[in-house]
Amino acid sequence: MAINQVHRADTAVVGGGIVGLAHALAAARRGDRVVLFERDTYAVGASIRNFGMIWAVGQQRGAAYRRALRSREIWQEISAKTGLWAAPAGSLHLAHRPDELAVLEEFVATTEPVRERGTAMITAAEAVRRGPAVREEGLLGAMWSPTELNVDPRRAIPTIARYLVEEYGVDVRFGTTVRDVSAPVVSTTAGEWRADRVLVCSGNDFATLYPQVFAESGLVRCKLQMLRTGVQPGGWQLGPMLCGGLTLLHYAAFEDCTARAALDARMREELPFHREHGIHVLLSATADGRLTIGDSHAYAATHDPFADERINAAILGCLDGFAHLPDTRITERWTGCYPSLRDGRTELVVDPEPGVTVVNGVGGAGMTLSFGLAEEVLATR
Numbered sequence: 001m002a003i004n005q006v007h008r009a010d011t012a013v014v015g016g017g018i019v020g021l022a023h024a025l026a027a028a029r030r031g032d033r034v035v036l037f038e039r040d041t042y043a044v045g046a047s048i049r050n051f052g053m054i055w056a057v058g059q060q061r062g063a064a065y066r067r068a069l070r071s072r073e074i075w076q077e078i079s080a081k082t083g084l085w086a087a088p089a090g091s092l093h094l095a096h097r098p099d100e101l102a103v104l105e106e107f108v109a110t111t112e113p114v115r116e117r118g119t120a121m122i123t124a125a126e127a128v129r130r131g132p133a134v135r136e137e138g139l140l141g142a143m144w145s146p147t148e149l150n151v152d153p154r155r156a157i158p159t160i161a162r163y164l165v166e167e168y169g170v171d172v173r174f175g176t177t178v179r180d181v182s183a184p185v186v187s188t189t190a191g192e193w194r195a196d197r198v199l200v201c202s203g204n205d206f207a208t209l210y211p212q213v214f215a216e217s218g219l220v221r222c223k224l225q226m227l228r229t230g231v232q233p234g235g236w237q238l239g240p241m242l243c244g245g246l247t248l249l250h251y252a253a254f255e256d257c258t259a260r261a262a263l264d265a266r267m268r269e270e271l272p273f274h275r276e277h278g279i280h281v282l283l284s285a286t287a288d289g290r291l292t293i294g295d296s297h298a299y300a301a302t303h304d305p306f307a308d309e310r311i312n313a314a315i316l317g318c319l320d321g322f323a324h325l326p327d328t329r330i331t332e333r334w335t336g337c338y339p340s341l342r343d344g345r346t347e348l349v350v351d352p353e354p355g356v357t358v359v360n361g362v363g364g365a366g367m368t369l370s371f372g373l374a375e376e377v378l379a380t381r
């Protein structure tokens with residue numbers, strides 16, 4: 001073998017998070033020889049730190065919602081092939097106040113695509129029947145949506161990487177940093193590759209590759225705080241993933257609801273700390289029956305890595321308002337970060353030079369949108 005051998009691939013992917021994995025899959029499915037580089041020995045970025053919510057119902061109405069539904073199909077295909085846990089749990093948005101109910105009712109009434117897929121308002125009694133954790137006291141009603149999948153990110157991300165290797169022969173190189181891309185040459189800590197197409201899915205790293213693209217992109221980093229319980233006793237199951245009223249101020253799906261203004265005004269008045277720290281509360285499960293709880297949102301160029309216990313207490317207080325868990329003891333706390341476009345764009349897709357595409361900025365919906373997005377990106381390249 002020649003010293004300084006240059007390896008070859010049709011497509012090279014930088015980053016082993018969900019965005020990189022999704023693009024590697026889309027390229028492999030169309031027959032490309034794919035190499036994927038992940039600098040860590042396994043991916044430890046945003047993609048293993050999240051709730052595992054494949055959350056179609058929260059996405060912007062229109063293209064993003066359709067993209068989420070396409071991603072959901074791909075998650076289910078991978079689950080069928082690999083045995084990956086992807087529970088078709090659905091979701092319940094719980095309304096404990098009239099202004100929350102008003103937003104949900106308006107959303108369902110004005111959004112035919114979600115109604116077509118079975119999203120509907122249900123009574124409090126029905127919500128309690130579907131979700132054993134739902135707190136009945138003061139519950140006025142709920143929005144049931146059947147389209148949400150619950151995956152377990154810490155298992156899912158390594159499983160998808162293995163699936164790419166075993167099913168499609170993708171050359172997945174962990175512990176390999178891409179130092180430079182100058183198409184068609186990809187320079188890594190393990191040597192040089194030549195690739196017809198390079199997809200840069202580097203998540204929070206804005207400095208190593210194409211720093212100018214990131215400087216001009218409008219991306220900032222969003223820091224979130226997360227908590228997890230231990231395994232719930234007696235095989236107890238969460239069922240549908242849950243959220244409460246603050247979530248209606250977070251997701252783009254509800255942006256156009258006129259009833260949101262009144263809810264926003266009340267929340268500002270009653271929960272200024274929550275609004276200041278971007279707190280809205282979601283509850284999902286892991287494959288082995290733990291519960292994942294979060295989160296908060298802080299936006300800046302750089303964040304400290306520390307979790308603020310006042311924020312955790314506020315998250316748990318909110319959760320207690322709409323859910324009761326068999327065992328509330330917290331066994332893990334962590335922070336996560338994702339790049340965020342704060343102007344309503346659902347992704348950043350830029351071609352900094354011929355043959356190279358930077359894909360980033362999927363924000364808080366990378367697990368939900370990446371598979372569909374990758375098919376769209378690859379369809380035009």
Ligand SMILES: Cc1cc2nc3c(=O)[nH]c(=O)nc-3n(C[C@H](O)[C@H](O)[C@H](O)COP(=O)(O)OP(=O)(O)OC[C@H]3O[C@@H](n4cnc5c(N)ncnc54)[C@H](O)[C@@H]3O)c2cc1C
Pocket residue numbers: 014015016017018019020037038039040042043044045046047048049050051052053054055176177178179201202203204205208209224225226294295335336337338360361362363364365366367368369
């Ligand atoms: C706490 C939290 C909760 C969330 N909850 C949800 C949820 O429930 N549902 C949902 O849809 N989304 C959720 N999200 C958002 C979702 O996790 C992100 O959108 C998604 O993980 C981003 O994926 P990524 O591949 O861009 O980034 P990452 O997962 O961070 O991956 C980027 C990878 O690129 C690698 N890399 C960078 N530069 C190089 C280089 N030069 N060479 C080699 N490797 C490199 C890094 O090591 C890293 O592993 C959440 C995010 C967080 C933080």
